[in-house]
Amino acid sequence: MSRKNLIAGNWKMNTTASESVDLINEINSIVGQQTHTQVCICPPFTSLQKASGLVEQSAVSLGAQNMSAEPSGAFTGEISASMLRDLYVSYVILGHSERRQYFGETNQTINKKVLAATQNNLKPIYCIGETLEERESGKTLDVVRSQVREGLESYPVSEIDNLVMAYEPVWAIGTGKTATDEMAQEVHAFTRTLLSELFGDAPASSVRILYGGSMKPENAKGLLSQTDVDGGLIGGASLSAKSFCSIVEASINS
Ligand code: PEP
Numbered sequence: 001m002s003r004k005n006l007i008a009g010n011w012k013m014n015t016t017a018s019e020s021v022d023l024i025n026e027i028n029s030i031v032g033q034q035t036h037t038q039v040c041i042c043p044p045f046t047s048l049q050k051a052s053g054l055v056e057q058s059a060v061s062l063g064a065q066n067m068s069a070e071p072s073g074a075f076t077g078e079i080s081a082s083m084l085r086d087l088y089v090s091y092v093i094l095g096h097s098e099r100r101q102y103f104g105e106t107n108q109t110i111n112k113k114v115l116a117a118t119q120n121n122l123k124p125i126y127c128i129g130e131t132l133e134e135r136e137s138g139k140t141l142d143v144v145r146s147q148v149r150e151g152l153e154s155y156p157v158s159e160i161d162n163l164v165m166a167y168e169p170v171w172a173i174g175t176g177k178t179a180t181d182e183m184a185q186e187v188h189a190f191t192r193t194l195l196s197e198l199f200g201d202a203p204a205s206s207v208r209i210l211y212g213g214s215m216k217p218e219n220a221k222g223l224l225s226q227t228d229v230d231g232g233l234i235g236g237a238s239l240s241a242k243s244f245c246s247i248v249e250a251s252i253n254s
Helices: 017-031 045-055 081-086 097-103 107-119 132-136 140-151 157-162 181-199 201-205 217-224 241-252
Strands: 006-010 038-042 060-064 091-094 123-128 164-167 208-212 231-234
Touching: 006 091, 006 164, 006 208, 006 241, 017 038, 017 045, 017 060, 017 241, 038 091, 045 060, 081 107, 091 107, 107 123, 107 140, 123 140, 132 140, 140 181, 157 201, 164 181, 181 201, 181 208, 181 217, 217 231, 217 241, 231 241
Parallel strands: 006 038, 006 231, 038 060, 060 091, 091 123, 123 164, 164 208, 208 231
Antiparallel strands: none
């Protein structure tokens, strides 16, 4: 099964709405018309409305960085799936390690968000990955197994084409340390095996598994050439149009 690579930019808590306009225009002008690799930008909520208008005529998709599992109501400060859909958002990053670390998200709470996203035609980018301590104590695959099984509990196989996984070793996020190509491939292949156990071989083979953690133009090609690496979730390097688009070009050539 051939999978179209996805390069997604996680802007985190950076850029005001007006700053986003410049960055999006630059990205659009470099990679906005190519369709070989799917490109997605995930700016802060406050930029989504402007971003939505700017990407309308381009091949760039829009994503959010988080979402409530609740459909509406008394949840001060939260944003629902339907609010995102109304702004033509297609993807939503869920379970990012920063959400797990600073906002107490667990596999169980993330699972509710993943299900709410898919029920509302949003494509979840479900983030998994081990901490340094877990890797050093040989627990990487156990951690990933629990994250996959618990975070995807009750996920309908009929929605498998909308699911995106992102393997992001926590020790590589924003640190400049990257998993080697072989380390990434090992965990990606293991993740696909877990998806096969849950959904069957053919559905699992259609799921894109992104790598995230200090991916840059210099290391992108090696990572993206691995059999089970189907794109990247890019943090720091996505704030520069030049770096982000170089990664997209590495994906096109991988
Ligand atoms: C991320 O936050 O998802 C990420 C991968 O960050 P960075 O590329 O900066 O490591």
